[in-house]
Amino acid sequence: MENFLQQLINGVTLGSIYGLIAIGYTMVFGIIGMVNFAHGDVFMLSAFIALIVFLALTQLLGLTSLGLVFLIVLICAMALTALWNWAIERVAYRPLRGSFRLAPLISAIGMSIFLANFVQVVQGPRNKPVPPMFTDVIQVTSGGAFDVTLSYKQILIVSVTGILLLAFWFLVQKTALGRAQRACEQDRTMAALLGVDVDRTISLTFIIGAALAAVAGTLYMMYYGVVNFSDGFTPGVKAFTAAVLGGIGSLPGAVIGGLLIGLIETFWSAYFSSDYKDVAAFSILIVTLIFMPSGLLGRPEVEKV
Amino acid sequence: MPITRALREAAFAGLVAAGLAFPILTLGTELDQSNRLVLEQRWSWMAISAALVCVGRFLVLILASAPTHRVARAPLVSPALTRLLPSVSVMALFLFPLVMLFWLGPQGSLKWINNYGVQILIYVMLGWGLNIVVGLAGLLDLGYVAFYAVGAYTYALLSTQFGLSFWLCLPLAGLMAASWGAMLGFPVLRLRGDYLAIVTLAFGEIVSAVLTNWTDFSNGKAGIMSIPRVTFFGLPFTASENGFAATFGLEFQAIHRTIFLFYLILVLALITHVVTLRLRRLPVGRAWEALREDEIACRSLGINTVNTKLTAFALGAMFAGFAGSFFAVRQGFVNPDSFTFMESATILAIVVLGGMGSQLGVALAAVVMVGGTEVLRELTFLKEIFGSSFDPSLYRMLLFGLAMVVMMIWRPRGLISSREPSVFLAQKKNVSGALVQEGHG
Numbered sequence: 001m002e003n004f005l006q007q008l009i010n011g012v013t014l015g016s017i018y019g020l021i022a023i024g025y026t027m028v029f030g031i032i033g034m035v036n037f038a039h040g041d042v043f044m045l046s047a048f049i050a051l052i053v054f055l056a057l058t059q060l061l062g063l064t065s066l067g068l069v070f071l072i073v074l075i076c077a078m079a080l081t082a083l084w085n086w087a088i089e090r091v092a093y094r095p096l097r098g099s100f101r102l103a104p105l106i107s108a109i110g111m112s113i114f115l116a117n118f119v120q121v122v123q124g125p126r127n128k129p130v131p132p133m134f135t136d137v138i139q140v141t142s143g144g145a146f147d148v149t150l151s152y153k154q155i156l157i158v159s160v161t162g163i164l165l166l167a168f169w170f171l172v173q174k175t176a177l178g179r180a181q182r183a184c185e186q187d188r189t190m191a192a193l194l195g196v197d198v199d200r201t202i203s204l205t206f207i208i209g210a211a212l213a214a215v216a217g218t219l220y221m222m223y224y225g226v227v228n229f230s231d232g233f234t235p236g237v238k239a240f241t242a243a244v245l246g247g248i249g250s251l252p253g254a255v256i257g258g259l260l261i262g263l264i265e266t267f268w269s270a271y272f273s274s275d276y277k278d279v280a281a282f283s284i285l286i287v288t289l290i291f292m293p294s295g296l297l298g299r300p301e302v303e304k305v
Numbered sequence: 306m307p308i309t310r311a312l313r314e315a316a317f318a319g320l321v322a323a324g325l326a327f328p329i330l331t332l333g334t335e336l337d338q339s340n341r342l343v344l345e346q347r348w349s350w351m352a353i354s355a356a357l358v359c360v361g362r363f364l365v366l367i368l369a370s371a372p373t374h375r376v377a378r379a380p381l382v383s384p385a386l387t388r389l390l391p392s393v394s395v396m397a398l399f400l401f402p403l404v405m406l407f408w409l410g411p412q413g414s415l416k417w418i419n420n421y422g423v424q425i426l427i428y429v430m431l432g433w434g435l436n437i438v439v440g441l442a443g444l445l446d447l448g449y450v451a452f453y454a455v456g457a458y459t460y461a462l463l464s465t466q467f468g469l470s471f472w473l474c475l476p477l478a479g480l481m482a483a484s485w486g487a488m489l490g491f492p493v494l495r496l497r498g499d500y501l502a503i504v505t506l507a508f509g510e511i512v513s514a515v516l517t518n519w520t521d522f523s524n525g526k527a528g529i530m531s532i533p534r535v536t537f538f539g540l541p542f543t544a545s546e547n548g549f550a551a552t553f554g555l556e557f558q559a560i561h562r563t564i565f566l567f568y569l570i571l572v573l574a575l576i577t578h579v580v581t582l583r584l585r586r587l588p589v590g591r592a593w594e595a596l597r598e599d600e601i602a603c604r605s606l607g608i609n610t611v612n613t614k615l616t617a618f619a620l621g622a623m624f625a626g627f628a629g630s631f632f633a634v635r636q637g638f639v640n641p642d643s644f645t646f647m648e649s650a651t652i653l654a655i656v657v658l659g660g661m662g663s664q665l666g667v668a669l670a671a672v673v674m675v676g677g678t679e680v681l682r683e684l685t686f687l688k689e690i691f692g693s694s695f696d697p698s699l700y701r702m703l704l705f706g707l708a709m710v711v712m713m714i715w716r717p718r719g720l721i722s723s724r725e726p727s728v729f730l731a732q733k734k735n736v737s738g739a740l741v742q743e744g745h746g
Binding site for chain 1: 321324325327328329330332333334335336340341342343344350439445492495496497498499500502503504506507508510511514515517518646647650653654657658661699700702703705706707708709710713714717718
């Protein structure tokens with residue numbers, strides 16, 4: 001029981017991070033029908049930006065209030081990563097819009113290779129240990145086989161994710177930008193005819209996706225305490241898996257998929273073997289897709305002749 | 306474009322570049338003695354990158370706006386040359402090792418035959434194999450390297466555990482990979498487009514995770530060592546009495562094995578090519594292409610789409626299996642690091658950059674991408690310009706990724722963007738690649 005509860009806490013934490021990244025995949029896919037392979041590396045880049053900003057604030061400027069530092073780091077990482085993703089979209093994807101389906105995919109894979117190696121070249125290939133922060137823990141139960149703990153970090157991750165998802169949901173459902181975005185998703189030509197600036201909307205989609213990935217990156221950096229230039233691929237693929245599992249193009253699906261993948265991974269590691277946790281996540285994806293070919297919440301694709 | 310506007314846009318691009326460079330370039334993280342991260346400030350990098358982007362953007366704007374009338378984009382390789390090129394290049398390839406040997410001698414030519422010749426031909430073969438799945442049948446496969454791994458491990462395990470020879474293992478590896486291809490094919494038959502892509506990717510990751518973690522079977526990360534090397538149909542390439550050199554009365558040289566490997570992969574690649582060409586004319590090949598163009602029409606016309614997709618997967622996988630066993634016999638050792646997603650992505654990039662479905666295009670793309678990254682290893686003279694701490698090989702993958710992006714923007718339809726029709730009425734006319742569908746399967 002204690003083990004189950006502890007793994008549930010860990011799984012939800014990990015799942016929140018996956019969910020945040022998955023939204024970036026699912027939004028971009030929804031609007032331009034492209035798998036943005038570089039998104040995982042954008043996430044990695046954001047973790048590096050967060051780390052550098054954190055070090056700059058604590059070492060160069062000598063700020064000591066951890067809460068304030070965290071807030072500034074989060075905002076800086078979101079803004080700078082958004083700028084990166086905006087530039088990436090502008091340079092690598094926009095010229096290929098309207099081209100055939102695989103062209104932006106290859107361009108994105110190229111961008112992914114570029115970003116990972118760029119960070120390796122400019123920041124070095126070694127693991128970067130992050131100074132520990134928010135180390136306090138709360139004991140949830142005690143006296144059992146072992147104490148179930150909930151760390152401040154985990155509370156922070158889940159609450160930041162929750163708040164941002166609410167804000168994001170509001171943005172997509174209630175604002176003019178969200179309406180334009182959903183209109184572009186349904187029919188880009190029609191949206192353009194009705195006066196929606198499609199290019200701008202797509203750029204904003206990339207910016208929002210990157211900002212959420214940057215939140216995930218900051219939390220990841222803080223939670224695991226180490227970042228490396230190759231950290232983008234695996235979480236990226238897992239988040240993409242989460243997006244597909246939830247039904248690609250569906251925003252609640254991405255979050256649910258992320259939580260599911262996070263839970264599957266942690267429970268599998270806890271009860272079976274951590275060697276095969278990736279195999280477990282991917283196998284469940286394959287099995288789900290065999291029985292529900294468009295994911296959990298995805299709309300089935302209608303074939304028209 | 307007026308100069309002032311170009312200047313304004315260039316200044317904007319420079320500003321963006323400065324923003325992009327701000328934390329990641331200007332502040333380097335270094336570990337000090339106590340294993341703590343410290344920041345290293347290098348503000349000049351930011352200025353340099355901003356200036357470079359600014360100047361680059363300005364030049365692009367000025368040069369791009371120079372010709373006022375746009376001519377229709379000419380094909381990269383003219384059709385007449387396209388017809389002639391295959392036979393000429395096959396001749397050249399057969400002569401390549403011998404010419405190199407006489408020109409540079411056994412030591413000097415080793416690098417060229419091995420790093421350029423054999424390495425590029427492996428990717429040509431893999432590209433042609435994947436071309437069956439992606440280019441002809443229109444099924445997006447992101448886990449192709451799994452079958453390459455199956456082939457490599459089939460040979461590695463059968464030869465080290467049961468002592469089977471390469472020539473027996475080669476067809477077995479192909480069969481094994483083909484059956485794995487069919488096995489993957491079954492569950493994914495119902496999936497379309499990107500769902501198919503992610504499942505194939507997941508499959509590739511599962512195979513590589515199993516190879517890494519199932520130590521009893523594959524010896525995990527350490528891989529399988531001392532795989533028997535290739536023999537000349539039973540004659541080993543050693544200095545011994547019954548070796549290849551002694552039997553043919555030659556002086557023993559290590560280059561003999563490399564040359565033999567070169568011809569071996571050349572023949573394997575050509576087999577892949579010829580089989581693909583012939584299959585395109587058979588009902589199954591035409592069904593692949595029909596499936597790529599329109600699946601619903603296919604089904605309405607009574608084509609068995611299940612069998613069609615399965616054969617595409619299985620045949621594509623079979624050639625990857627052959628290439629895999631060749632890889633194992635060439636390296637003499639295999640480990641899971643050679644079969645990462647990166648490899649799948651590279652092979653897919655070669656197929657798409659070449660122009661999907663175009664055999665010649667795939668070969669050209671393999672030469673450009675694989676040969677290009679090999680060339681970057683050679684640029685040691687850059688050390689003299691940028692100082693001895695400059696390591697050009699670090700920039701290899703960085704430039705590889707950048708080249709993928711640039712080539713896609715330059716030619717989204719690939720290097721060879723015209724197709725020879727497989728079925729035609731009265732007269733054979735090349736069609737533009739833009740008219741070919743990419744498939745949704």
